[in-house]
Amino acid sequence: MAERRLLALCTLLALVASLFLLWNLRAPYAFLLTLRAEKLAALVTVxxxxxxxxxxxxxxxANRLLTPGIVGFDSLFVFIQTALVFTLGAAGHATLSPLPKFLGEALCLTIAATTLFGLLLRRGAGDMIxxxxxxxxxxxxLRGMAGLAQRLLEPSEFAVVQQAVVASFNVVNGxxxxxxAVTLALALAALWHMGPVLDVAALGRDRARTLGLAHDRVVFTALALVAVLVSVSTALVGPVTFLGLLAAxxxxxxxxxxxxxxxxxxxxxxxxxxLVGGQALFERVLGLQSALAIVVEFAGGLLFLLLVPWRDAR
Incomplete structure (x- = not known):
């Protein structure tokens, strides 16, 4: 039954992707399909x-109310963007090459997250709290430091920071x-390979160790893969905090x-x-009158508020 539902989800994604590519397609077909395919790849990746x-x-x-953003990915991204504009200015920030900027941001986010995990879990993975x-x-x-620096910026520079810290799928460099995309494929393959040990880890540290699982090592490896996935997606388009909560x-x-x-x-x-369905709706129906990330954050926040009393009731 679960396998059939997974196949249904795959079919749904294929249909939504086809709708995104072909809805209201006009000449020049090759040019528009190329642009839409690149944007589709970014949406699917993130x-x-x-x-x-x-x-x-x-x-x-061991909590379905949490997202990886709680450990500070989004705040660090905002701090990095603010620091870049503060030191280089609006013109300098605009002239940064997309690829080195992406690699630097992804590397900073990944190193910071894995360092945090390594230092705080060195006594054992039982100290998650x-x-x-x-x-x-x-x-x-980090958000406080970024806010202080933003107050010292010129209005034009502040506008650049505000634009940089909101997730955008309109312009994504190839x-x-x-x-x-390659990083995502490798990380997802690693997580799929770890599936059985993650099933055991979900039983809790004590039970998992009783069954012979090297729980602490599995936890650190899984968190490192989480850090890579979130860092790469955040560096690519910006933070989308509550998307994960909705999807999970x-x-x-x-x-x-x-x-x-x-x-x-x-x-x-x-x-x-x-993301693909939401972006198609915003582009083809609403004419980009709002930002998809804002609506995702709003829907995710509402879902969080609904889940809290439900879990308390259980």
Whole structure:
């Protein structure tokens, strides 16, 4: 049954992608298809990376209300963009080459996250609460520092920062996109391979170790893959904090199974379908009158508020 639902999700994603590519297609066909295909690849990459990363992070944290953004990915990205504009100015920021900028941001985010995980989990992966609280505090600190620097910027420079920190899929460079897509494929393959051990890790540290699992090593490896996925997707288009929560919650509802070899692909496909379908709606129906990231954050925030009392009731 779960496998059939996974196949249905794959079919849904294919239909949504076809709709995005072909809806209201006009001449010149080759040019428009090339632009739409590049944007489609970015939407699928970011949506799949965010959905898969959130499923694994929730398993490790043993909490379906959390997303990887809680450890400060978004705050660090905002701080990096603010620091770049503060030091280089608006003109200098605009002249940065997309590929080196993407690689630098992805590397900074990945190193910061893995360092945080390594330092805080060195006493064992049972101390997840301390790691999460430290991530929250660091996120608040980074946003405070970024806010202070933004107050010192010129109005034109501040506008550049505001544009840079909002996720946008309208202009995605092919070089960073290719690297992000390859990284996503490798990370998803690694998570699929880890599926059975993640199933055991979901039982809890004590039970997993009783069954012979090297729990702490599995947790750190999984968190490192989560850091890579979220860092690459954030550096590519910007932060989309609550997309993962939407994708993970819908994946658990669509595929009611504990096996991560089903849940991870389900969340990846749902995350991709949400972004592709949402972008198609905004471009073809609403005429880009709003930003997709803003609506995703709003819907994710509402879902979070709905999930809190539901989990308390359980």
């Amino acid at each position: 949506g799949a990376a965010t959905g898969a990363a959130t499923i694994v992070f929730q398993t490790i944290a 301390r790691m999460l609280l430290t991530g929250v505090i660091l996120g608040v600190l 070089g960073p996109l290719g690297i992000a 919650s819908l994946a658990h509802a669509a595929v009611p199974d504990h096996r991560h070899r089903l849940l991870v692909p389900a969340a990846a496909m749902i995350g991709a379908a949400l």
